[in-house]
Amino acid sequence: MRYFADVGALARKDLLLELRARDTLPAMLLFVVSTLVVFHFVLPADSSDLAATGLLWVALLFTALLGLSRSFAAEREQGVIDGLVLAPSDRSAIWLGKALAILAFLGLAEVIALPAYGLFFKPVDGALVAGVVLANVGIAAVGTLLAAMATASRARELLLPLLFLPLAIPIVIGGVGASVAGDPGRYLGLLGLYDALFAIICWASFEYVVTE
Amino acid sequence: MIRARSLEKRYGDKRILRGVDLDVPDDAFVLVTGPNGSGKTTLLRLCAGLAAPTRGELTVTVERGRVGYLAHEPLVYRELTALENLDLYGRLYRVPERRERSGMLLERFGLWEARHARAASFSRGMLQRLALCRTLLHEPSLLLLDEPYSGLDDDGVNLLDRELGERAAHATFVVATHEPERLQGFASARLALA
């Protein structure tokens, strides 16, 4: 119980910070909508709807990267992360709290992005939404841990996409598969498996990322 | 409370600490002195558990939740108010009646008026006062203070002196400072790093 109270306090803090500074979510929203508009011009007139679905996933992935690259900005300033690491709570709570906040941002960005996609390209169906939800979990879990790593490095934001994209390939395959294939079940299964596996490793290994 | 034997810490090729022995009995007040770059901060970080020694042994017989660490940086969120910062730490440290305690500390350190102001708008001295509130919030039994007087005005110095005087009898202190004269009255031992 105490663990979840810690997670709640940390996630709440991130939402409060966002509410105060408003620098991540508006950027994500604007980015995802602009990307969709750009994609309209990328696709030739007679290209299939399938291509648009693929591009939607590119847009979502890069929007997530945009949000993730900012996710530890508040902690990096003034080394506040040390203050959290010193607290008696389990260090994985820092990861979980941050991942939940990222999940909330992603969800909110998609609440705008998916209808926009439906409006610009083609209607959104249940399988796509299910795919997006499952993909969000994986993106938030892995992305948060990698963002913590990237934050500690010299290259900072530059490093995050490099670390993240190879690991995101299964997510993209699962997501695109779920939204274009006739049998989305197995792709949703792949996403679920990915989420479970990587959430466990991230949960278990986050402590090593923030301590020596 | 702390026992260190031939402690060594290196970052890559750079050796920060070498062969440090340290014994801090319960309720002692140890001053750590030395020139800039002699590893005072590193020693405190090791004791706080923020870093692991490269060689040597270090035992700290107090749990993480009972340690109060005052770092160079105030370790507070700039975009949160003083009260919100203390509230977050109060939750994480499971401080009973955290609101009352936060209020009391803010009052004592002269920040009550500024409790709803964002930390970003604080001056260096106010941030140091807020950092002291954060460090003392959970009544730690081991206090690791890194240059506690930095940035404080005369008023703040007096406040801190009073606070240290009250606590010195029933808490253990390890204080890194480059002006040991100021703390000479409290000190029970002194470790000079070269």
Add this chain to the structure above:
Amino acid sequence: MAAAIALVFFYAPLDEDGLNQKIFYFHVPIAFTAYASFAWGGWKALRHLWKRDENADLESYVAIHLGTIFGLLTLVTGSIWAKYRWGHWWVWSEDQLVLFLVLFLFYCAYFMLRYSLPPGPQRANMSAVYALFGVVLIPVSILAIRLSERFIHPVAFDRGGPNMAGSQFFTFCVCVVAWFAVAATLYQLELAGKRLDLRLRELREALQE
């Protein structure tokens, strides 16, 4: 040294088969070796985190370094194989090739991470965590890439894996052993070199004091 002699000994029968022998004998054993190196690197990473084994960081790094070199070789030989079989230098329908491309990118990112962190325990920890990600990424990617074929290439591809006769299988096994031996030798060599380097640096420091 013993490994090197064994290598020459094992290497000879391979050349007698002639170099026009299918590149398969190179490609697959090299891929196996790369997998083994990555797995070894992951195992050492786990040991570093779990047992706080100080040497494991360097060992993990060296294993992954070798794995990446072998991974690149797999890509090159695979590309040659693709040209020979299908007339293109790159075929997206070949799972193994696509997987190695993903892994190659992943492990390049591993080196980027390592080089942009100052040496020390934090770098060791982060590298180890990322290396562990790699070990999980391999099976998940295999699964994902298999699945992706269903929407990228709806027509089942005739893979036509070579039906190996007894002697071919023997040669294949010898090749696998030979490449493993090469990798093991290189691993020991690089490790010894790196350790010597560290030792030298320590001695130089001791001299200065």
